[in-house]
Amino acid sequence: MKSERKQDAFGLLLADHLAGEDCREFIERDDGYLMATDNLPAYFAPYTDWPPRMQQAMTFVRGRVLDVGVGAGRFALYLQERDHEVVGIDVSPGALEICRKRGVKNVKQLPFHRVDGSLGTFDTVLMMGNNFGLFANSRRARWMLRRLKKLTSRNARIVAETLDIYGTDKPEHLGYHDRNRQRGRMAGEIRLRVRYRQLIGDWFDYLMVSQAEMQEIVEGTGWRVAEFIGGTGGQYVGVIEKVR
Numbered sequence: 001m002k003s004e005r006k007q008d009a010f011g012l013l014l015a016d017h018l019a020g021e022d023c024r025e026f027i028e029r030d031d032g033y034l035m036a037t038d039n040l041p042a043y044f045a046p047y048t049d050w051p052p053r054m055q056q057a058m059t060f061v062r063g064r065v066l067d068v069g070v071g072a073g074r075f076a077l078y079l080q081e082r083d084h085e086v087v088g089i090d091v092s093p094g095a096l097e098i099c100r101k102r103g104v105k106n107v108k109q110l111p112f113h114r115v116d117g118s119l120g121t122f123d124t125v126l127m128m129g130n131n132f133g134l135f136a137n138s139r140r141a142r143w144m145l146r147r148l149k150k151l152t153s154r155n156a157r158i159v160a161e162t163l164d165i166y167g168t169d170k171p172e173h174l175g176y177h178d179r180n181r182q183r184g185r186m187a188g189e190i191r192l193r194v195r196y197r198q199l200i201g202d203w204f205d206y207l208m209v210s211q212a213e214m215q216e217i218v219e220g221t222g223w224r225v226a227e228f229i230g231g232t233g234g235q236y237v238g239v240i241e242k243v244r
Contacts, residue, residue, distance in 0.1 A: 007199065007200070007201060007202060008092050008093055008094045008199070008201065009193075009194045009195055009196040009197075009199035009200060009201040010025075010092045010094065010095060010194045010196070010201055011092040011093055011094015011095050011096075011097070011098070012094055012196060012197070012199060013025055013040070013194070013196040014040075014043060014071070014072050014092075014094060014095055014098050015094055015097070015098060016196075017040045017041075017043075017044070018044070018072075018098060018101075023040070023196065024036050024037070024038075024040075025037045025039060025040060025194065025196065026194070026195040026196065027192055027193075027194060027195075028192065028193050028194075028195055028200075029176065029190060029191065029192055030190075030191035030192070030203065031176055031179065033172055033176070034195075042074075042129075043071050043072040043074060043129075044072050044074060045074055046074075046078075047078050050074075051235075053161075053229045053230040053235065053236065053237050054128060054161070054237070056229050056237075057128065057159050057161070057229055057237045057239075058075075058078065058079070060124075060157055060159050060227075060239045061079060061084065061124045061126065061157075061159060062123050062124055062155070062157065063084070063085075063122070063123025063124060063153065064084070064085045064086075064087075064120070064121070064122050064123050064124070064153075065079055065084050065085065065086045065087070065122065065123070065124045065125075065126055066086075066087050066089065066115070066119065066122040066124070066125045066126065067079075067086055067087065067088040067089070067126045067128075068089060068112050068115075068125060068126060068127045068131055068134055069089070069090055069112070069127065069129060069131040069134055070088030070089060070090045070095065070096070070099055070104065070107060071090065071092075071095055071099075071129060072095060072098050072099065072102065073088060073098065073099035073102050073103075073104040073107075075126060075128050075129075076088045076099065076104045076107075077102060077103060077104060079126075080103070080104070080105060085106075086104070086105070086106065087106045087107070087108065087119055087120075087122075088104055088106065088107040088108070089107070089108050089109075089110040089111075089112065089115065090107070090109065090110075091109065091110070091111050091204075092109075093109055096108075096109055112134045112135075112144070113136075113140065113144060115147070115148075115151065116151070117150075117151060119151075121151065121152060121153055122151065122152050122153070122156060123152065123153045123155070123156050123157070124156065124157050124158075124159060125148055125152065125156070125157070125158045125159070125160075126159050126160075127158065127159065127160035127161065128159070128160075128161045128237075129161060130161050130162055130163055130206075130208070130235065131160065131161065132160035132161060132162035132207065132208075132209070132214070132238065133162060133190075133206035133207050133208055134206070134207075135207050135217075136189075136204075136205040136206065136207055137185070137186065137189050137205060137207055138186055138207070138213075138217050141207065141217050142217060142220075142221050145158075145217075145218060145221035145222070145223050146221050146222060149221070149222040149223065149242065152242075154242070155241075155242065156241075156242055157226075157239060157240065157241050158223065158238075158239075158240040158241075159237060159238075159239055159240075160237065160238050160240060161235060161236070161237045161238075162207075162208055162209055162214065162235070162236065162237075162238070163188075163208045163234065163235050164208070164209070164210045164211065164234060164235075164236065165177070165187065165188045165208045165209075165210075166187070166210055167234055176190075186207065186209070186213070188207055188208035188209050188210075188213070189205065189206075189207055190205070190206045190207070190208065191203055191204070191205055191206075192204060192205075192206050211225075211228055211236065211238070214238050218240055222242060222243055223240050223241065223242055223243060224240065224241060224242075224243050225238050225239070225240050226239050226240065226241040227239040
């Protein structure tokens, strides 16, 4: 557990923030770009402090919920209070410790792509906090969507937040988009890792898409985008439903 903890930069970051320490999250991209974020308070924010798109997204949640990338548990806790059964998954053991301390009833250390029938059937797959990104790339997204079709109820929904990366005019981001295209990738396929103090987390792939790209990805998988919450050129939520 000690060596695993050493690599869990995200988990230690959450724990230190919860303990009241002054700390910052650093996100490193695989081209060397390094960004300090101010997202830490948001991971713990109550419903009343969420942006309107997140609040509206909760109205589309039904039944038993799989919270993908549960983090510090803000969505799981809100939904539990409204009598939803929630299973939260994350790869960070430290994040799961925080969830348990805060009262999330059912969490498991599990990568998204390893979700299977052992968790039971879900009515909603929740992917908030830009966690549509955990589909990793368009090919894996289509594979996972077909997999989720078998693991969810007849009227299931996927409620997924992402960022339309095309709203930027920053050269360092536009150059990264071009680099991706030259390598046969989508512009919004990003390889990241979290750094905190002396800890460096594992690299992971993250996918950010426009609304048109989200529609293209889900086409032919047995799902369809029923509604978008939020405008283009920024963060938005896709409400994805099964094709009848």
